[in-house]
Amino acid sequence: MATPPASHAGPRLTAASAAGLPEQAALPRHVAVIMDGNGRWARQRGLPRIEGHRRGVATVRRVTEHCARLGVGQLTLYCLSSENWRRPPAELDFLMQLLEQYMIEERALLMRERIRVAMIGSRAGLPEATLAALDRTVATCAGNDGMLLCLAVNYGARAEITAAARALAEECRSGRLDPAAITEDALAGRLDTAGMPDPDLVIRTAGEMRLSNFLLWQSSYAEIWVTDTCWPDFTEADLDDAFRAFAGRERRFGGLPES
Ligand code: IPE
Numbered sequence: 001m002a003t004p005p006a007s008h009a010g011p012r013l014t015a016a017s018a019a020g021l022p023e024q025a026a027l028p029r030h031v032a033v034i035m036d037g038n039g040r041w042a043r044q045r046g047l048p049r050i051e052g053h054r055r056g057v058a059t060v061r062r063v064t065e066h067c068a069r070l071g072v073g074q075l076t077l078y079c080l081s082s083e084n085w086r087r088p089p090a091e092l093d094f095l096m097q098l099l100e101q102y103m104i105e106e107r108a109l110l111m112r113e114r115i116r117v118a119m120i121g122s123r124a125g126l127p128e129a130t131l132a133a134l135d136r137t138v139a140t141c142a143g144n145d146g147m148l149l150c151l152a153v154n155y156g157a158r159a160e161i162t163a164a165a166r167a168l169a170e171e172c173r174s175g176r177l178d179p180a181a182i183t184e185d186a187l188a189g190r191l192d193t194a195g196m197p198d199p200d201l202v203i204r205t206a207g208e209m210r211l212s213n214f215l216l217w218q219s220s221y222a223e224i225w226v227t228d229t230c231w232p233d234f235t236e237a238d239l240d241d242a243f244r245a246f247a248g249r250e251r252r253f254g255g256l257p258e259s
């Protein structure tokens, strides 16, 4: 579903080659990003944390456009974790407003680049206005045929897997599902990401070597690339570095190296 349409293959391939990047076949089909370091970026400049978040939105815009133009099939962005509710209410309020504003202001770019939008995570606890802006953008972009931009908002992988297990249990109890039919595909089909390809590449900015409850099931065989650069400073050139590193990785999926 996330493969770019054939009509885009020519120009997109050229764009990748022109930048000295791997041909499209070697680009990750699905890139997932843990956008971290907004607070540190602000602190290093003597600014309030929210300034880091504000600047982070500009990076989201650039990275989204860059991925869409290169022909990446899906870009998933970790916007808010289910554990981020531990933050001060003022920071959370700001993040919700920022998300709402982004959803509204971004529609023109998303339509121009023919990007589709989806959300993963729990709607519970998110403000009505934020959800309404999100839903409207998803609906506006539903007919597009380009990259899928998947926003992980109030997302936590453990909660997602738990909900999938509960759904399977309920189907078994009601007799609609035989426990023997619970396969990996059956569970994956009950995750928020049902129907989406697994991420090939997970990028984390700001240096932490952890997944922070992001796509734990789906990232089983993802390549991981971490940079010390904080998210507001992350550029298209950094993304190209990640893609080049990805192209040089040998993915074995448990098998033996090619000799
Ligand atoms: C990532 O930046 C954005 C969110 C988690 C919403 P942080 O706010 O976590 O920035 P640091 O890690 O404190 O620098």
Ligand code: IPE
Residues within 6 Å of the ligand: 034, 035, 036, 037, 078, 079, 080, 081, 084, 208, 210, 212
């Ligand atoms: C992960 O970053 C969540 C997002 C980027 C939205 P955090 O800043 O919340 O992660 P930890 O707390 O350092 O693990």
Ligand code: MG
Residues within 6 Å of the ligand: 036, 037, 038
């Ligand atoms: Mg952080």
